[in-house]
Structures are given as C-alpha cells and as structure tokens.
Amino acid sequence: MNEDIEATKARSPRRTLEVVVLLAFVFFGSSWHDVVHAADDPKQIVMEAQKRTDVKSQRYEGLLQVFDAKGKVSDKRWTLDRIGAHGDSKMVLRFTAPAEVKGVALLVVNHRDRASDQWMWTPGIERDRRIALQDRSTRFFGTDFSFEDMEERDVDQFDYTLLGDDTVEGVACWKIRSTPKQSKSSQYTRAVLWIRKDNYSIVRIDSYIKDQAVRRLVYSEFVNIVGVWTARSLQMSDLRRGTHTRLTLDKLQYNVTMKDEDFTLQALRRQ
Amino acid sequence: MSCERRDGREGLEGTRFGVALLGVLALMFGAATSPASAQGIAQRGFVDAGGVLFFQQAPNDSARLVGDLIAPEELFFKPAPWVQFAAGFAGRANSHEQVEHSWRLDIRDRGALRPALSARRLTATFTHGPLTVDIGKQFIRWGKADIVTPTDRFAPQDFVNVIDTEFLAVTAARASVQWRNESFDGVWVPFFTPSRTPLLNQRWSVVPAGAEGIALFDASGPLPKGSQAGVRWGHIAGRYEFSLSYFDGFNHLPNISITPGPSPFVVGIAKTYPELKAYGFDVAVPTAWLTLKAEAAYATSTTPNSDNYVLYVVQLERQAREWMFVGGYAGEAVTARRALFTFAPDRGLTRSIVGRASYTIDANKSAAAETAVRQNGEGAYLKGEYSQARGRHWRATATGALIRGHPDDFLGQYRLNSHVTVSLRYSF
Numbered sequence: 001m002n003e004d005i006e007a008t009k010a011r012s013p014r015r016t017l018e019v020v021v022l023l024a025f026v027f028f029g030s031s032w033h034d035v036v037h038a039a040d041d042p043k044q045i046v047m048e049a050q051k052r053t054d055v056k057s058q059r060y061e062g063l064l065q066v067f068d069a070k071g072k073v074s075d076k077r078w079t080l081d082r083i084g085a086h087g088d089s090k091m092v093l094r095f096t097a098p099a100e101v102k103g104v105a106l107l108v109v110n111h112r113d114r115a116s117d118q119w120m121w122t123p124g125i126e127r128d129r130r131i132a133l134q135d136r137s138t139r140f141f142g143t144d145f146s147f148e149d150m151e152e153r154d155v156d157q158f159d160y161t162l163l164g165d166d167t168v169e170g171v172a173c174w175k176i177r178s179t180p181k182q183s184k185s186s187q188y189t190r191a192v193l194w195i196r197k198d199n200y201s202i203v204r205i206d207s208y209i210k211d212q213a214v215r216r217l218v219y220s221e222f223v224n225i226v227g228v229w230t231a232r233s234l235q236m237s238d239l240r241r242g243t244h245t246r247l248t249l250d251k252l253q254y255n256v257t258m259k260d261e262d263f264t265l266q267a268l269r270r271q
Numbered sequence: 272m273s274c275e276r277r278d279g280r281e282g283l284e285g286t287r288f289g290v291a292l293l294g295v296l297a298l299m300f301g302a303a304t305s306p307a308s309a310q311g312i313a314q315r316g317f318v319d320a321g322g323v324l325f326f327q328q329a330p331n332d333s334a335r336l337v338g339d340l341i342a343p344e345e346l347f348f349k350p351a352p353w354v355q356f357a358a359g360f361a362g363r364a365n366s367h368e369q370v371e372h373s374w375r376l377d378i379r380d381r382g383a384l385r386p387a388l389s390a391r392r393l394t395a396t397f398t399h400g401p402l403t404v405d406i407g408k409q410f411i412r413w414g415k416a417d418i419v420t421p422t423d424r425f426a427p428q429d430f431v432n433v434i435d436t437e438f439l440a441v442t443a444a445r446a447s448v449q450w451r452n453e454s455f456d457g458v459w460v461p462f463f464t465p466s467r468t469p470l471l472n473q474r475w476s477v478v479p480a481g482a483e484g485i486a487l488f489d490a491s492g493p494l495p496k497g498s499q500a501g502v503r504w505g506h507i508a509g510r511y512e513f514s515l516s517y518f519d520g521f522n523h524l525p526n527i528s529i530t531p532g533p534s535p536f537v538v539g540i541a542k543t544y545p546e547l548k549a550y551g552f553d554v555a556v557p558t559a560w561l562t563l564k565a566e567a568a569y570a571t572s573t574t575p576n577s578d579n580y581v582l583y584v585v586q587l588e589r590q591a592r593e594w595m596f597v598g599g600y601a602g603e604a605v606t607a608r609r610a611l612f613t614f615a616p617d618r619g620l621t622r623s624i625v626g627r628a629s630y631t632i633d634a635n636k637s638a639a640a641e642t643a644v645r646q647n648g649e650g651a652y653l654k655g656e657y658s659q660a661r662g663r664h665w666r667a668t669a670t671g672a673l674i675r676g677h678p679d680d681f682l683g684q685y686r687l688n689s690h691v692t693v694s695l696r697y698s699f
Contacts, residue, residue, distance in 0.1 A: 103313075
C-alpha cells in the first residue's frame with residue numbers, strides 16, 4: 001500500500017493542490033520522510049500538507065455525535081466512499097442511522113476550478129435534489145457542519161498569509177490565514193489554519209464570516225494508516241450557537257478498489 | 272384501446288403472483304443470511320400510528336375522527352457488486368373503512384381501497400458499467416419541481432386524502448445510462464397502475480350541493496390494458512441541468528362520467544383513464560441567490576372527451592441557514608377542451624401560487640408551513656407542521672390544514688375538510 005502511495009506521488013506531480021475542507025481534512029497528515037521545507041511560504045506549506053495525504057480512494061464508517069447547547073447528544077452514522085485525487089474527487093456519503101434517515105445519501109463531485117456539485121438523494125420521496133451554491137451555508141442534517149464543509153477546495157482558489165508560529169496542545173504549528181479569491185464562492189470570509197510543523201497535519205481551522213469566528217474544526221487522535229497521518233476524531237463547533245458535532249472515523253481504509261460509475265446520480269438511488 | 276377487467280380475478284392472480292414472488296424473495300433472503308453475504312443486507316422500516324380530526328362533518332361523511340396505522344418494511348440485498356434485490360412490504364389498518372379487510376398480499380395495488388398487506392417494492396437491479404437496469408415493482412420519479420410535476424408520468428398517487436398523498440409504485444423495466452454529463456432513461460411498464468381516487472362514500476369525494484341524499488357507486492369499467500413507455504434524456508452542466516422526456520401511455524388520473532343508477536337516488540361514477548402522450552421539459556438553474564426550477568409538459572390524448580393541455584410550473588428555492596423557502600406558480604393552458612369532469616389534482620392545483628417554508632430548529636425538531644392560493648382567490652389551503660424526534664427511533668408530528676374557498680373550485684370544494692393530524696412514528 002505504501003508503494004502505491006509513493007508511486008502515485010511520483011507519477012502525479014501536481015500543478016494545483018487543494019485546501020480540503022472537512023472530510024478531506026482527514027487526509028491532512030504526512031508521511032515522516034521526504035520533507036520539503038518552504039517554511040516561509042504558506043502556500044507551499046499547505047501544498048506539502050496536501051501532497052502527503054494523496055491517496056487513490058478512501059472508505060470509512062463515521063459516527064456523528066451532535067451536542068446541543070445543553071449537552072444533549074444525538075447520533076448519526078454514515079458510510080463514506082471517496083475516489084480520485086484532491087480537488088478532483090467524487091464522494092458518496094450514505095446515512096445508516098438513525099433509522100429515519102437511513103438511505104439518505106449525498107453525492108459530491110469536486111472540481112479544481114469551481115465549487116463542487118452536490119446532490120442529495122431522499123429515499124422517502126425517491127428523488128434527488130441538487131444542492132445549490134447558496135444552500136451550502138445550511139447545516140448538514142442538523143449537525144454543526146455545513147454543506148460547504150463537505151467539499152474540497154483547490155489551493156489556487158485561496159490566498160495565504162503566514163500569521164506566525166503557534167502551539168496547539170504543546171505542538172509547534174504554523175498559523176496560516178486563507179482568504180477566498182474573488183472568483184471563489186464561499187460563506188466564509190476567511191479561515192485560519194494551524195498546521196503541525198513536525199508532520200504537516202492540520203490540527204485546527206477557525207472559519208470567519210467578516211470578523212466573527214463562526215466555526216472551529218479541531219482534529220485529534222491521529223493515527224498513521226498506510227503512511228498517511230489521519231485524524232480519527234474531528235470536532236466542529238458552531239461558535240454562534242454554542243453547539244458542536246464530533247465525527248469519529250471507524251474502519252478507515254485507503255486505496256480501496258472503487259469504480260467511477262459508483263459515483264453518479266444513478267448510483268446514488270441504488271439505496 | 273383494449274381493456275382488462277378489474278374484478279375478483281385480479282385479486283386471485285395478484286395473490287398467485289405474490290406467492291411466487293415471495294418464494295423467490297424467501298430464497299433470496301434465505302441465501303443472504305449466510306455470514307459471507309450478511310454485509311450486503313440493509314433494511315429500513317417504521318410503524319406510524321396517527322389520527323385525523325376534521326373540524327366539520329361532510330354531507331356524505333359524518334366521521335370526524337379517523338385513525339390510521341401503517342407499517343412498511345424494506346429490505347435490500349446485494350449479493351454481488353453488479354446486482355441488488357429490493358423488497359418492500361406494508362401492513363395497514365384504518366378505522367374508517369379505507370383499508371381492505373382481506374389479508375391477501377396485494378402485489379399490484381390497484382384496488383379502490385388501500386390493501387391491508389401490499390408489496391410496495393420488488394425490484395432486481397443490475398449494473399454493468401454506466402448501465403443500470405431495474406426490473407420489477409419500483410418507484411419512478413421524473414421531473415425537478417416540487418409543487419406540481421407535469422413530467423412525472425410514472426408516479427401514480429394515493430389520493431384517499433387529497434392533500435396528504437403518497438406515491439404508488441409501478442411494475443416496470445427501466446434502463447438507465449449515465450455517461451459523463453448525459454443520462455438516458457428508458458422505461459417500459461407492462462400494465463397500468465392508476466392513482467387511487469377518493470372513496471365515493473367519504474368526504475374527499477365531494478357531493479354537489481342539493482345532491483346530498485344521492486348515493487354514489489363505482490360504475491367504472493375495466494382498467495386500460497396495454498403497456499406504457501417513456502424515455503428521458505438529461506444533461507448536467509456546471510450552472511444548470513435539464514431533461515427532455517416523452518411518455519406514451521395512459522393518464523393515471525381519470526376522466527369522470529356519471530351514469531344513471533337503478534333508482535333516481537343512486538348514481539354511478541365511472542372512471543376512465545385516457546390514452547396520453549406527454550412531451551416534457553424540466554430545468555434547474557442554481558444561481559448565487561436562489562435556485563430556479565421549471566417544468567412543463569404538453570399532454571395530448573386521442574381518447575374522446577379528453578383534453579389536450581400544457582401544464583407548467585416555475586418555482587424558486589432559497590435556503591438560508593436553517594430556513595428553506597420554495598415558492599412558485601403553477602399554470603395550465605388547455606389547447607383542446609373536451610372533458611366534462613376529471614379528477615385531476617395536478618391540474619386542480621394550477622393557476623395557483625404555491626409556497627412552502629420550513630425551519631430546522633435543531634437536529635431533532637423542525638417546523639414547516641405550506642400554502643396554495645388560487646389566482647382568482649376562490650380556493651386556498653394553509654398547512655402547518657411541527658415535528659420532533661426523541662431518541663434514535665421516535666418521532667411525533669402534528670399537522671394542521673385549513674381549507675377555504677368556493678364550492679366550484681378544486682381546493683374550495685374541500686372547505687369542509689380542514690383538519691388536524693397527530694402521528695407517532697417508530698423507525699427501525
């Protein structure tokens with residue numbers, strides 16, 4: 001498996017690399033060798049973080065725990081399949097619990113040059129619905145993630161500024177501000193990323209609307225799976241509502257054999 | 272146009288057909304219980320118990336409180352990556368004679384009453400590359416609009432309650448190909464499934480003023496016999512998606528004619544389902560501020576006393592944080608008016624402004640309001656809903672519907688049917 005990853009890296013030197021939001025953030029880890037330092041160039045840091053997480057496909061079972069402001073918890077489970085390279089990938093997310101959302105599915109088709117296309121399949125009415133761009137600030141099934149948080153973004157769609165050094169839980173990090181370019185459509189005005197210096201894993205992202213931090217994503221429980229440092233736990237906090245959602249990844253696999261035709265609208269309605 | 276009889280034989284044939292299918296399914300799922308294949312099985316189901324309280328009596332229906340119970344269960348089995356089997360069954364009971372007393376398994380689900388036990392879905396799905404073939408009883412939904420769906424011709428509905436409907440599956444062979452941004456869909460339906468119309472002795476069959484004492488009986492002839500077919504081409508682009516479709520079959524909504532009964536106080540209501548060809552178009556254009564959806568179909572019929580008409584709908588959607596708004600206009604242009612009476616909720620909701628707003632309160636609670644107002648002001652309804660989940664399995668929903676209008680208006684005729692509904696669902 002490691003050979004596969006290294007071979008992929010060798011075959012595909014990337015012109016454009018991507019900032020990956022939410023699910024693809026789990027890729028933000030790094031192998032422990034072959035470090036190419038460009039410590040003063042924030043874009044190079046993000047590109048390096050991206051490069052170290054390049055895989056052909058991904059599969060996992062996710063447990064979503066939504067904590068409301070009073071601490072009450074509700075659970076949701078899904079399975080996720082993802083195929084393709086960062087920013088040019090396709091993803092199918094299918095809910096498996098609770099029972100009333102079982103079978104609801106989301107297809108995300110990411111593009112390098114623009115926002116993703118997203119469709120949601122609702123088995124209760126046997127129809128798919130395209131999630132429009134303006135809908136992407138909506139909370140994803142009552143969680144603290146928004147639909148926009150489910151997509152990958154191309155690194156060239158953002159400008160980066162190195163804000164300096166910082167520590168997160170005692171680990172040295174680069175603190176980088178990413179700002180969407182004018183061509184980029186996003187609910188967020190900017191985001192601040194914390195990237196570990198030792199392995200290029202993203203450990204925290206604060207997302208802003210104007211000058212207000214509205215969401216905070218924190219990565220933890222890093223494990224090395226086939227050479228990819230992966231956060232097994234992601235916690236998204238809605239700072240305005242005082243609620244948070246924890247996503248725990250189980251049975252995570254990389255480079256599973258998948259077919260492109262399983263990532264279409266047709267495939268989405270196959271329950 | 273030839274016809275087939277809708278009598279007791281259909282029930283018998285349906286039962287035999289059902290037993291055979293059940294045997295196949297038992298083998299299928301029996302095989303699936305082996306540990307090797309257990310991972311390919313999925314299921315979902317629920318039990319929903321509810322009650323409807325109508326505020327007023329109707330001239331032909333004094334019942335104001337109706338209890339309803341439905342328990343559907345669906346099973347999915349994927350023994351290999353290229354094939355999947357799906358089976359769905361539902362049990363049903365009702366306090367107001369809306370459900371058959373027989374416990375036979377109704378495969379075709381074409382009777383006047385809701386079946387006590389029905390097969391909602393029996394499908395085998397085969398995939399090979401970009402090709403998907405679905406064979407069996409299945410739900411087929413075309414179109415993009417929500418208010419009225421003029422191109423959705425393979426989707427008969429249960430109109431026992433006209434403003435709270437559910438879809439009925441059809442038996443069909445469907446082949447779909449998706450290649451890059453193009454999709455092609457071909458459907459063949461060997462026999463006809465009509466929409467279930469309101470029961471003649473109940474409040475959603477409105478008796479004209481002055482005719483309250485007249486008893487109605489079903490004088491319908493046989494259902495149309497013959498297959499139906501349709502094709503649809505869809506294109507997806509970055510800033511829009513659209514589809515063109517063609518349907519050749521029968522309207523699942525009937526024309527109505529009145530026939531004399533054995534006495535002056537008994538009148539027969541005959542439903543006939545006209546042949547129909549429909550040329551459809553639908554489009555969705557997501558913009559930076561809202562999503563525009565439009566859908567239209569030109570329907571023509573060679574059956575005498577049937578209209579030719581264009582149905583169209585334009586709707587706008589906007590989702591903002593926890594709010595979802597849908598609003599639009601549904602219209603109709605009749606190019607040849609020949610029918611005297613029809614039961615056509617799709618056309619009945621035209622010349623209307625329709626809107627829906629929903630609000631997700633949190634992960635477990637939501638509220639929604641929906642309204643339709645005829646442009647001439649002669650009919651309107653307003654529906655509000657609050658829903659709350661508890662734990663992993665339970666959900667309670669309360670709905671209120673207010674209907675007002677003129678007796679001659681499609682919506683207004685139901686002005687005595689304002690109601691509240693409470694339901695409790697256990698999902699598993």
